[in-house]
Amino acid sequence: GESVGLHLPTLSVQEGDNSIINCAYSNSASDYFIWYKQESGKGPQFIIDIRSNMDKRQGQRVTVLLNKTVKHLSLQIAATQPGDSAVYFCAENSGGYQKVTFGTGTKLQVIP
Amino acid sequence: NAGVMQNPRHLVRRRGQEARLRCSPMKGHSHVYWYRQLPEEGLKFMVYLQKENIIDESGMPKERFSAEFPKEGPSILRIQQVVRGDSAAYFCASSPSIAGLEKTQYFGPGTRLLVL
Numbered sequence: 013g014e015s016v017g018l019h020l021p022t023l024s025v026q027e028g029d030n031s032i033i034n035c036a037y038s039n040s041a042s043d044y045f046i047w048y049k050q051e052s053g054k055g056p057q058f059i060i061d062i063r064s065n066m067d068k069r070q071g072q073r074v075t076v077l078l079n080k081t082v083k084h085l086s087l088q089i090a091a092t093q094p095g096d097s098a099v100y101f102c103a104e105n106s107g108g109y110q111k112v113t114f115g116t117g118t119k120l121q122v123i124p
Numbered sequence: 125n126a127g128v129m130q131n132p133r134h135l136v137r138r139r140g141q142e143a144r145l146r147c148s149p150m151k152g153h154s155h156v157y158w159y160r161q162l163p164e165e166g167l168k169f170m171v172y173l174q175k176e177n178i179i180d181e182s183g184m185p186k187e188r189f190s191a192e193f194p195k196e197g198p199s200i201l202r203i204q205q206v207v208r209g210d211s212a213a214y215f216c217a218s219s220p221s222i223a224g225l226e227k228t229q230y231f232g233p234g235t236r237l238l239v240l
Contacts, residue, residue, distance in 0.1 A: 046228065046229075048231075055215050055217075055231035055232050055233045055234050056215070056231045057231070058228060058229075058230060101166055101167070111157075111169055111180060113169070114167045114168075116165065117165075
């Protein structure tokens with residue numbers, strides 16, 4: 013079936029460096045993508061989203077890139093901080109309503 | 125504006141008992157979604173509800189699980205005759221609309237269910 017997956021299960025980054033978290037999706041009909049951050053013991057927190065008619069979207073310290081040709085999504089975090097340590101999920105939606113399919117997740121560890 | 129609220133945050137049940145998980149969506153949100161998460165895994169969609177209607181329950185087990193979102197009050201996820209395999213974190217999310225970017229879902233803190 014259709015799925016969303018992540019390339020790297022764990023990513024360790026030095027504080028102050030930039031982080032790049034990657035995600036591959038397989039449903040070519042997906043038209044909306046979301047990145048969520050989940051800290052230990054908490055619910056997923058919306059970070060940034062992008063529609064399929066865009067290839068880049070920027071937020072505060074975060075940038076999402078979408079490459080529809082290879083069905084690849086990435087989240088870039090600038091100047092990574094200890095508070096960025098969490099599990100990051102990409103999710104996609106291809107329906108008329110928000111039935112979101114989550115990937116496995118990437119654990120980001122920020123080294124002080 | 126308060127976020128999505130879930131209670132209880134932690135729930136311990138013995139095998140065979142019933143578990144009731146409650147979710148109050150964000151103010152102005154009429155769409156509610158329930159997800160289940162096992163440790164070190166992603167979230168699995170269970171059910172999508174609007175007020176008084178189940179729209180999509182394709183991710184919910186056919187037996188022992190039920191969900192409702194009444195006209196008044198919170199959404200309830202009910203698990204009857206719980207088994208150890210039901211132990212997981214259950215997250216509720218809500219959204220204001222299904223059109224455009226307003227279909228972004230916002231999540232509650234979750235209920236951690238432990239079945240002994």
